[in-house]
Amino acid sequence: MAEKGKNRRDFINTCFRFAAGASLVGVTGVLAHKTVSGNTLWQIDTTKCTQCGRCATSCVMTPSAVKCIHVYDMCGYCDLCGGYLRPNVKNITTGAENQLCPTGAIKRKYVEDPFFEYEIIEDLCIGCGKCVKGCGAFGNGSLQLQISHDLCVNCNQCAIARDCPSDAFSRVPADEPYKFSGFKKEQKD
Amino acid sequence: MSEILKYLTQTGNIKKLVTMLSMFILLLTSGFPLFAQQQRFPKPEFESGYTQPVTSMPEARADFYAWFDVLILVIALSLITWLILKKRSRRGVLAMSVFSILYFGFFREGCICSVGSLQNVTLALFQPEYSIPISALAFFVIPLVYTLFFGRTFCAGVCPLGAIQDVLLLRPVTMKTWLQKVLGLIPYIYLGLSVLYAATATDFIICRYDPFVGIYRFDATFFMFTIGAIFLLLSAFVARPYCRFFCPYGVLLNWMSRFSKHHLTITPNKCIQCRLCEDSCPLGAINKPVPVKVMEDRPSATKRFIRLSLIIPLLMILGGWTLSNFHENLAKVNTKVRLANELMLFKPDVMLPSVEIEAFKTAGTPVQELYSEAAVIVEQFYLGAWILGGFLGLVFGLTLSSLSVFKYREDYTPDKAECVSCARCLKYCPVER
Numbered sequence: 261m262a263e264k265g266k267n268r269r270d271f272i273n274t275c276f277r278f279a280a281g282a283s284l285v286g287v288t289g290v291l292a293h294k295t296v297s298g299n300t301l302w303q304i305d306t307t308k309c310t311q312c313g314r315c316a317t318s319c320v321m322t323p324s325a326v327k328c329i330h331v332y333d334m335c336g337y338c339d340l341c342g343g344y345l346r347p348n349v350k351n352i353t354t355g356a357e358n359q360l361c362p363t364g365a366i367k368r369k370y371v372e373d374p375f376f377e378y379e380i381i382e383d384l385c386i387g388c389g390k391c392v393k394g395c396g397a398f399g400n401g402s403l404q405l406q407i408s409h410d411l412c413v414n415c416n417q418c419a420i421a422r423d424c425p426s427d428a429f430s431r432v433p434a435d436e437p438y439k440f441s442g443f444k445k446e447q448k449d
Numbered sequence: 450m451s452e453i454l455k456y457l458t459q460t461g462n463i464k465k466l467v468t469m470l471s472m473f474i475l476l477l478t479s480g481f482p483l484f485a486q487q488q489r490f491p492k493p494e495f496e497s498g499y500t501q502p503v504t505s506m507p508e509a510r511a512d513f514y515a516w517f518d519v520l521i522l523v524i525a526l527s528l529i530t531w532l533i534l535k536k537r538s539r540r541g542v543l544a545m546s547v548f549s550i551l552y553f554g555f556f557r558e559g560c561i562c563s564v565g566s567l568q569n570v571t572l573a574l575f576q577p578e579y580s581i582p583i584s585a586l587a588f589f590v591i592p593l594v595y596t597l598f599f600g601r602t603f604c605a606g607v608c609p610l611g612a613i614q615d616v617l618l619l620r621p622v623t624m625k626t627w628l629q630k631v632l633g634l635i636p637y638i639y640l641g642l643s644v645l646y647a648a649t650a651t652d653f654i655i656c657r658y659d660p661f662v663g664i665y666r667f668d669a670t671f672f673m674f675t676i677g678a679i680f681l682l683l684s685a686f687v688a689r690p691y692c693r694f695f696c697p698y699g700v701l702l703n704w705m706s707r708f709s710k711h712h713l714t715i716t717p718n719k720c721i722q723c724r725l726c727e728d729s730c731p732l733g734a735i736n737k738p739v740p741v742k743v744m745e746d747r748p749s750a751t752k753r754f755i756r757l758s759l760i761i762p763l764l765m766i767l768g769g770w771t772l773s774n775f776h777e778n779l780a781k782v783n784t785k786v787r788l789a790n791e792l793m794l795f796k797p798d799v800m801l802p803s804v805e806i807e808a809f810k811t812a813g814t815p816v817q818e819l820y821s822e823a824a825v826i827v828e829q830f831y832l833g834a835w836i837l838g839g840f841l842g843l844v845f846g847l848t849l850s851s852l853s854v855f856k857y858r859e860d861y862t863p864d865k866a867e868c869v870s871c872a873r874c875l876k877y878c879p880v881e882r
């Protein structure tokens with residue numbers, strides 16, 4: 261009786277094994293034509309971002325993998341930089357009390373009268389977006405928040421993506437990993 | 450006309466014109482044509498020979514590495530399967546565990562792992578616009594295939610989550626069977642929820658609450674770090690707490706392993722019922738022999754079968770009904786649903802708008818559009834909650850029935866479903882090869 265029971269059990273086992281195998285093949289088959297061969301990376305759509313500040317806090321990395329990136333091509337090299345200086349500063353100096361950036365991550369460099377270059381020191385930037393907001397409101401919008409791909413660990417589900425109130429995160433193909441924008445949205449002051 | 454021609458032929462002006470034209474063409478072709486039109490402050494033309502710095506755009510890890518990871522996974526799985534089934538070497542398993550902790554854990558920073566990939570697969574199955582990276586699909590399928598043939602050798606020492614718990618096990622305590630069974634239901638709930646949330650494109654909860662990934666990255670929120678630390682501390686005394694009582698992928702591996710063809714056996718030859726290995730498994734995954742007299746006779750088995758076939762559907766309906774009552778609460782995790790709820794309750798004159806509401810207003814999407822989208826999602830959750838409840842009812846019923854059924858068994862064998870092929874029990878068997 262034991263032998264018979266064992267044989268039957270073996271048979272049932274084999275049936276189930278084939279069923280399980282078939283379902284695995286099935287899932288793979290269904291998904292096979294829905295795959296992307298290359299990797300995809302998370303990136304911020306700068307036209308959607310509202311500089312809410314969560315990029316600085318929600319990333320799984322500290323400091324955040326999101327950085328302010330300066331698109332020099334768009335910069336007006338203004339003396340009165342909306343991204344560098346606090347609104348309504350008395351005198352335009354590099355004093356810490358005048359700077360918008362909480363970490364002093366923007367370096368202001370004299371180029372020629374009356375132009376200044378602004379450089380983001382990536383190690384200091386925490387991706388808070390304050391300067392981005394300022395530049396967007398008063399300047400050309402040449403400062404933009406982007407995920408810096410050398411710092412991002414490309415989480416399966418980006419922790420900022422689900423916290424972003426503007427739905428600005430999406431996966432982009434790895435060969436076009438940055439999403440700068442030249443459009444300027446009208447911002448309410 | 451001649452004025453213009455004269456103006457143009459002046460050498461200086463031609464130069465200017467040419468530069469302007471070439472600038473224009475350059476602008477058109479450089480991919481930044483829009484910048485020029487939109488700027489408040491045009492970019493200056495520098496006279497001091499200033500060269501503009503390059504906008505920094507750091508490269509990501511090359512695609513090639515994703516394939517490399519898959520290759521490493523296959524090699525590691527093959528190697529550990531060979532070590533377990535052919536060499537029967539616990540030391541080999543340990544070495545592989547250390548390797549996985551170092552490579553998949555610390556070096557690859559725990560992402561992507563097979564456990565989380567189950568959400569990518571679900572998302573790809575349910576959301577037409579999502580395409581799954583092949584590497585994620587590979588990480589999902591390959592361990593399941595191996596497990597179908599060789600048992601859970603993936604868990605033994607390739608999964609970085611399992612490996613880190615395994616190497617920390619110092620003094621395993623034995624757990625009461627009932628407690629083990631009850632806690633063992635959690636993974637099914639976790640699996641169900643993570644599938645529900647992935648299918649509705651709400652969230653990847655497995656990734657969000659992965660206790661070890663923060664440790665592998667040396668970076669986590671305080672909350673997650675504490676949970677990770679608790680799990681690691683627990684691992685010293687309770688074998689693989691995450692694996693046994695949480696891991697949702699473990700459920701799938703468990704199902705596959707039940708039907709595995711060449712599962713590890715404790716004895717290399719024939720079991721002599723010496724009982725030496727009886728208590729050797731830290732997971733309590735060794736089945737004891739069941740003598741014929743404990744087995745129930747035909748009539749009582751038939752009766753039990755009839756009873757079960759009534760109880761299980763009842764449990765499924767009950768589960769589905771109960772959970773479907775909570776579908777709105779389940780749906781609240783979804784950002785769209787949450788925002789819609791918030792907007793409905795929002796009173797502009799007495800309340801300050803939240804960040805979400807403000808961002809929504811800035812984007813300028815019509816409220817009605819959001820409401821209808823949210824309604825569709827809530828509808829999906831209603832259906833999902835029924836299915837999830839039914840599934841949990843089924844699991845509950847089957848667990849109950851498995852407690853009362855005894856399969857005839859002569860030898861000490863690893864429980865194919867629970868055993869993670871860690872090879873600890875092997876050295877207790879006195880039988881020679």
Ligand code: SF4
Nearest residue numbers: 309310311312315424
């Ligand atoms: S979370 Fe979204 S809206 Fe906020 S700063 Fe980041 S990208 Fe912009």
Ligand code: SF4
Nearest residue numbers: 361385386388389391
């Ligand atoms: S203000 Fe914020 S985003 Fe801008 S440079 Fe400073 S830290 Fe970075």
Ligand code: SF4
Nearest residue numbers: 319412413415418419
């Ligand atoms: S994918 Fe991860 S590391 Fe990258 S920005 Fe998002 S949370 Fe940060």
Ligand code: SF4
Nearest residue numbers: 604608611692696699
């Ligand atoms: S049960 Fe889950 S966490 Fe544990 S080793 Fe297996 S796959 Fe990894």
Ligand code: SF4
Nearest residue numbers: 730868869871872874
């Ligand atoms: S290999 Fe042996 S000790 Fe390890 S889980 Fe399986 S039965 Fe338990």
